[in-house]
Amino acid sequence: MDRSRLFLLATLFLQGLIFVGVAQEQLTIDATKELAPSPRGRGPFPGGAGASESTRLRIRLELPTPKLELQSDGSVLVDFVITNMGAGPVKLPITLEGTPDPTDILTLWLTSDAIVDEYLKDQETGRLVKIESVGTSAELYGRSDDPRTFRVLAPNETVRVHASSRVRMNPGRHAITAHGELTQLSRGSTVVQATADSEQLTANISQPAGR
Secondary structure (H helix, E strand, O other): OOHHHHHHHHHHHHHHHHHHHOOEEEEEEEOOOOOOOOOOOOOOOOOOOOOEOOOOOOEEEEOOOOEEEEOOOOOEEEEEEEEEOOOOOEEEEOEOOOOOOOOEEEEEEEEEOOEOOOEEEOOOOOOEEEOOOOOEEEEEEEEOOEHHHEEEEOOOEEEEEEEEOOOOEOOEEEEEEEEEEEEEEEOOEEEEEEEEEOOOEEEEEEOOOOO
């Protein structure tokens, strides 16, 4: 075998190694039109201060969006990228609202100093009271008896969820962090299967062009 063919095979082999080593994105879910569910009695709550991987499932959450633009309702569109960092497969729910009797729920949300504070008026005192609840950006549902409502991620495979922040945000340069929580519903109780926080990102949030 001549040297040029050996060089070509070696190059292809190295490219193959590089290809395997980089997370491969296989699915994008558009959740921008999904309506927010009724507020939960508890949580979701902001995650930790730094980036983390799930303690039960080896998933990593990223927010690869340094530039954001305010929509007409004051929200922004963001991408949540979830990667399977483990050695085995990870099953994630992938269907949007309307799934009857879901058994698994993946909730995604943001925390940021850009989020506009919301207030309600106390009927007795007439004073404005700050609402402390955390607004969610997307909910993905799965049913244990319907495999079509799940996506099995192979090691190093990713899924991207394109969603609205659903919360109003202020323009400018702000810190922003993504959070995820995977829960399972069983016999009337909710069990947290995994949580993950992205690295804190400094994003530029701009007004729409022409405003």
